[in-house]
Amino acid sequence: MLRQTDALTTYLREYRETVHSHAHDLLGVFRATRALVGPQRVAYPGSFVHLTPSLVFPQVCYIDSVKGFGASMQCSDLKLWLEAHKEYTEPVSLSAIEAAYARIPPELLAGFGLMVSLNAGPVSQECKPFLALGGHLLANDGHYDAARAQLDTDYTLVAALNAGGAIETDEEGLRHYFVSSRGQSLTHEMLAENQRRPPSRARYKMARVADAFLFRFK
Numbered sequence: 340m341l342r343q344t345d346a347l348t349t350y351l352r353e354y355r356e357t358v359h360s361h362a363h364d365l366l367g368v369f370r371a372t373r374a375l376v377g378p379q380r381v382a383y384p385g386s387f388v389h390l391t392p393s394l395v396f397p398q399v400c401y402i403d404s405v406k407g408f409g410a411s412m413q414c415s416d417l418k419l420w421l422e423a424h425k426e427y428t429e430p431v432s433l434s435a436i437e438a439a440y441a442r443i444p445p446e447l448l449a450g451f452g453l454m455v456s457l458n459a460g461p462v463s464q465e466c467k468p469f470l471a472l473g474g475h476l477l478a479n480d481g482h483y484d485a486a487r488a489q490l491d492t493d494y495t496l497v498a499a500l501n502a503g504g505a506i507e508t509d510e511e512g513l514r515h516y517f518v519s520s521r522g523q524s525l526t527h528e529m530l531a532e533n534q535r536r537p538p539s540r541a542r543y544k545m546a547r548v549a550d551a552f553l554f555r556f557k
């Protein structure tokens with residue numbers, strides 16, 4: 340449950356000022372994504388109040404089912420803060436939808452150039468209709484969603500990104516991701532087995548990891 344006026348306070352505390360600090364914020368990952376694909380409209384299902392995308396992308400639609408989310412994102416100081424800290428010249432355009440993402444009719448949310456999936460379940464699968472053809476998915480493996488995308492032929496891995504700024508886009512380099520420490524390429528069976536546990540205790544640990552992965556959609 341989020342209180343009506345606390346989206347900005349919660350964001351600053353949880354993402355900008357805590358011990359998690361920069362890696363958790365993923366500002367470097369969003370900057371790299373802008374440089375690589377420069378999307379017009381961004382959807383972020385399961386966003387909570389992770390507002391960092393709005394520092395980098397002018398148009399972001401945040402979606403979360405947590406009670407009070409819609410109201411907490413309406414607070415006026417939120418937009419003022421984003422206007423003061425954004426890295427683009429256009430005005431900040433932000434919308435917030437309080438709903439379970441799989442229940443949103445796809446015709447209401449379609450044609451996004453980028454969809455963000457960070458620690459919020461199977462967004463790559465359940466929110467696929469939100470993406471424009473040729474759009475991109477930015478996913479991490481906190482809830483194994485990057486692994487799901489890697490196994491889904493609708494998505495093609497185009498970059499591995501790290502919060503510190505390291506970017507891997509070379510096809511040969513990308514072949515080393517989603518390969519276990521024993522040299523096995525990820526399979527549906529390995530993913531099913533891993534999903535029974537949190538990533539820290541996954542049965543099949545990947546030899547090479549990244550903070551997030553960028554996939555092209557179809």
Ligand SMILES: C[S@@+](CC[C@H](N)C(=O)[O-])C[C@H]1O[C@@H](n2cnc3c(N)ncnc32)[C@H](O)[C@@H]1O
Binds near residue numbers: 384404438457
């Ligand atoms: C662990 S938090 C991650 C927040 C943020 N993405 C991050 O990485 O810091 C997961 C968020 O996803 C939301 N969530 C999970 N499943 C969802 C669903 N089916 N529809 C909408 N929101 C969902 C939860 O309410 C929660 O706020």
